[in-house]
Amino acid sequence: MRPDPTATVDDRVLYIISQLVPVQPSQIRAEQRLREDLGMDSVGSMELLSMLAEELDLDIGVEDITEVHTVGATIALAKTFLARKAG
Amino acid sequence: MLPRADDEVSGPIISQVRRFAARAIDARAIDRDAAIPREVLSGLAELGLFGLTLPEAFGGSGCSLATACGVIAELARFDRSVAVTLGLHLGLGTRGLTAFGTRAQHERYLPGLASGACLAAFAATESGAGSDLSTLQTNASDVGAGLRVNGEKIYVTNGGLAGLYTIAVATPGLGGSARGQSLLLIERGDPGLQVAPEEHKLGLRGSSTTGLVFDSMLLPHERVLGEASGGARELGIILSWGRTLMSAGCCGAARAALEKVASHLSTRRQFGRPLAALEVVREQVALLTARVFAMEALVDEVSRESEKALLVRSLAAKVFSSEGAWAIVDGAIQLHGGLGFIEDTGLALLLRDVRVTRIFEGANDVLLAHLGASELLQTSPPPRAALSEATASAALASAAAALASASPEALASPSAAALASASPEALASAAAGAEALAQQVDALQKSLQARFRIGVFRQPRWLHRLGAACVWREAIDAALRRARASGRADEVAQVSLLTQAARAAVSTLSAEPPPRELYDLCLRESLPRPEGR
Numbered sequence: 001m002r003p004d005p006t007a008t009v010d011d012r013v014l015y016i017i018s019q020l021v022p023v024q025p026s027q028i029r030a031e032q033r034l035r036e037d038l039g040m041d042s043v044g045s046m047e048l049l050s051m052l053a054e055e056l057d058l059d060i061g062v063e064d065i066t067e068v069h070t071v072g073a074t075i076a077l078a079k080t081f082l083a084r085k086a087g
Numbered sequence: 088m089l090p091r092a093d094d095e096v097s098g099p100i101i102s103q104v105r106r107f108a109a110r111a112i113d114a115r116a117i118d119r120d121a122a123i124p125r126e127v128l129s130g131l132a133e134l135g136l137f138g139l140t141l142p143e144a145f146g147g148s149g150c151s152l153a154t155a156c157g158v159i160a161e162l163a164r165f166d167r168s169v170a171v172t173l174g175l176h177l178g179l180g181t182r183g184l185t186a187f188g189t190r191a192q193h194e195r196y197l198p199g200l201a202s203g204a205c206l207a208a209f210a211a212t213e214s215g216a217g218s219d220l221s222t223l224q225t226n227a228s229d230v231g232a233g234l235r236v237n238g239e240k241i242y243v244t245n246g247g248l249a250g251l252y253t254i255a256v257a258t259p260g261l262g263g264s265a266r267g268q269s270l271l272l273i274e275r276g277d278p279g280l281q282v283a284p285e286e287h288k289l290g291l292r293g294s295s296t297t298g299l300v301f302d303s304m305l306l307p308h309e310r311v312l313g314e315a316s317g318g319a320r321e322l323g324i325i326l327s328w329g330r331t332l333m334s335a336g337c338c339g340a341a342r343a344a345l346e347k348v349a350s351h352l353s354t355r356r357q358f359g360r361p362l363a364a365l366e367v368v369r370e371q372v373a374l375l376t377a378r379v380f381a382m383e384a385l386v387d388e389v390s391r392e393s394e395k396a397l398l399v400r401s402l403a404a405k406v407f408s409s410e411g412a413w414a415i416v417d418g419a420i421q422l423h424g425g426l427g428f429i430e431d432t433g434l435a436l437l438l439r440d441v442r443v444t445r446i447f448e449g450a451n452d453v454l455l456a457h458l459g460a461s462e463l464l465q466t467s468p469p470p471r472a473a474l475s476e477a478t479a480s481a482a483l484a485s486a487a488a489a490l491a492s493a494s495p496e497a498l499a500s501p502s503a504a505a506l507a508s509a510s511p512e513a514l515a516s517a518a519a520g521a522e523a524l525a526q527q528v529d530a531l532q533k534s535l536q537a538r539f540r541i542g543v544f545r546q547p548r549w550l551h552r553l554g555a556a557c558v559w560r561e562a563i564d565a566a567l568r569r570a571r572a573s574g575r576a577d578e579v580a581q582v583s584l585l586t587q588a589a590r591a592a593v594s595t596l597s598a599e600p601p602p603r604e605l606y607d608l609c610l611r612e613s614l615p616r617p618e619g620r
Contacts, residue, residue, distance in 0.1 A: 046463075047545060
C-alpha cells in the first residue's frame with residue numbers, strides 16, 4: 001500500500017523500490033544491492049532516483065547523480081537532498 | 088562488404104564461405120521445406136565454421152567477433168535461416184560458455200560444439216518476460232543434491248537442433264543473492280527437459296524455433312555457468328555478441344537486396360529509357376546504397392569494440408541494421424514493381440526473413456529507450472571521427488550530386504570512377520555534416536536534461552527519441568570513418584547523402600511531440616489507458 005506523505009523517508013523509498021522490482025517493501029533491506037540483489041540495472045536505478053525526486057519533490061539534476069549501489073545509499077541520498085531542500 | 092575484402096584474416100574465410108554458399112545453399116528450398124538440409128550443416132562444419140570463434144585449444148579457430156560477423160553477413164546474402172542458425176551458435180549459443188565456462192565445462196562441451204557435432208542454443212525469453220529479463224519466472228533452487236529447475240522458455244532459436252542450451256533463470260538465494268539470475272547449461276538428454284514442436288513462422292522458416300519445458304529437472308551444481316546469480320552481467324555480454332552477429336546478418340540481407348536492385352535496374356526499361364536513368368529511381372537507389380554502406384561500417388566497427396563498449400554500441404548497431412534492412416528490402420521490392428511481389432525474385436523471402444530482426448534480441452523500441460537512457464548516463468563522449476573545420480554546405484550538395492550522376496554500374500560495383508579519391512572539399516563537407524548532426528543530438532540531450540532534470544528517466548517517449556537520434560549519429564560517424572579510411576569518392580558521397588537524411592530525422596525527433604492527451608483521446612474507445620504505472 002502506498003505510504004502517506006507523513007511516512008518516514010525510509011518507508012517511502014522502500015515503497016518506490018517495490019514499484020520497480022517485484023519485491024514487497026517488507027522484504028527490502030538497507031544492505032541489499034540494487035543490481036545483484038534486486039535485479040536493477042543502471043538505467044533502472046536512474047528511474048528509481050527519478051521516482052524518488054517526484055515523490056519527495058526533490059530537485060535533482062542528471063549531473064548531480066552519483067551512482068548508488070544499495071538500498072541504504074538510496075535512502076541516504078534522498079535524505080541528503082531533503083536536507084538541502086530544507087536549507 | 089563487411090568487413091573489407093582486404094582484411095587479412097576474414098577475406099580468405101569469407102571467400103570460402105561464398106563459394107560454398109553459392110554451390111550448396113538453395114534458399115527457396117530451405118524456405119519451402121522449413122529445414123536446412125543436413126548436407127548444408129555438414130558443409131558448414133567441414134569449413135570449420137561452428138568453431139570459428141571458439142578457442143583453438145578445443146578445436147576452434149579462435150577468430151574474432153569481427154570475422155564471425157563477416158561470415159554471417161556473407162551467409163545471409165544467400166540464406167538468412169542458415170546465417171541465423173550459425174550466428175546463434177557462435178553468439179548467444181556459445182559466447183557464455185567460452186567467456187565464463189570452467190575448464191571442466193570447456194573440456195566437456197567445446198570440442199563437440201567446435202566440430203559442429205553439437206549445436207548450441209540460448210533460451211531467455213518467456214511468455215511473461217520478453218525484453219524485460221528481470222521478471223524471469225523459470226527458476227532454479229538449490230536442493231542440496233543439485234539445482235531443481237522448473238519453468239518454460241519460448242522462441243528458442245536452434246531449439247530443435249541443439250545439443251546444448253544456455254538458459255537464463257531466476258535463482259533467488261543462490262550465491263547469497265536475494266533475487267539474482269543465473270545462467271545454466273542444459274544438455275539435450277537431461278531428464279526433465281522437453282523440447283516443444285517447431286513453431287510455424289512468417290520467415291526464417293529453415294531456422295529451428297521451439298519452446299523448452301523444464302519439469303522439475305535436477306541439475307548438478309556444476310551446470311551453473313559463470314558466477315551464481317551473476318547472470319544479469321553475463322547475460323548483457325552474451326546478448327551484445329548475439330545482437331552484433333544478428334546485425335551482420337541484416338547487412339548481408341540488405342546487400343543481397345541491393346544487388347538484386349542493381350541487376351534489375353540495369354536491364355529494365357520504362358518510358359523508353361533504362362530504369363537506371365530515371366532521376367527518382369536513382370535518388371532512391373543512392374539512398375539505399377548509402378544506408379547499406381553505413382550499416383556495414385557501423386556493424387564492422389562495433390564488432391571490433393571492447394567488451395564494455397560493445398554492451399551499448401551493439402544496441403545502436405542492432406537497431407540501425409534491422410530497421411535499415413527492413414527499409415532496404417522494402418525499397419528493393421518497390422523498385423522491382425510488381426515483380427518484387429513474386430517469390431521468384433527472392434525479395435519476398437528476404438522481406439519475410441528480415442521482419443523478425445526488429446523484434447528479437449531486444450525489440451527495437453525497448454532498445455531505443457535504453458540507448459537514450461545510456462546516453463544520458465555516459466560520462467565520456469562516444470568516439471567521433473576527427474572533424475574538419477570546413478562547413479561549406481555547397482560542397483555537401485556537390486558530393487551528393489556526384490553520386491546521383493554516377494553511372495548505373497557504379498551503383499552495382501566499384502568502377503574506376505567510384506574508386507577515385509574523394510576531393511578534400513567533399514571529405515571536409517561530409518565531416519562537417521557529421522559534426523552538425525552530433526551537435527543536434529547534443530542539443531537534444533541538453534534540452535532534455537534542463538527540462539526534466541532527473542525526471543528524464545521517467546520520460547520514455549523522450550528517451551526513445553534521444554535513442555533514435557543517437558543511432559543516427561553512431562551510424563554516420565562510423566560511415567564517415569570508413570569512407571575517410573578508403574578515401575573513395577562514392578563512399579564519401581554516400582556519407583554526405585545519408586547525413587542529410589539523418590539530420591532531417593533528428594530535427595523531427597527533437598521537435599515537441601503531440602501531447603499525450605491527444606493520443607489518449609484518439610484511443611478513448613478502442614484502448615483506454617490502463618490504471619497505474
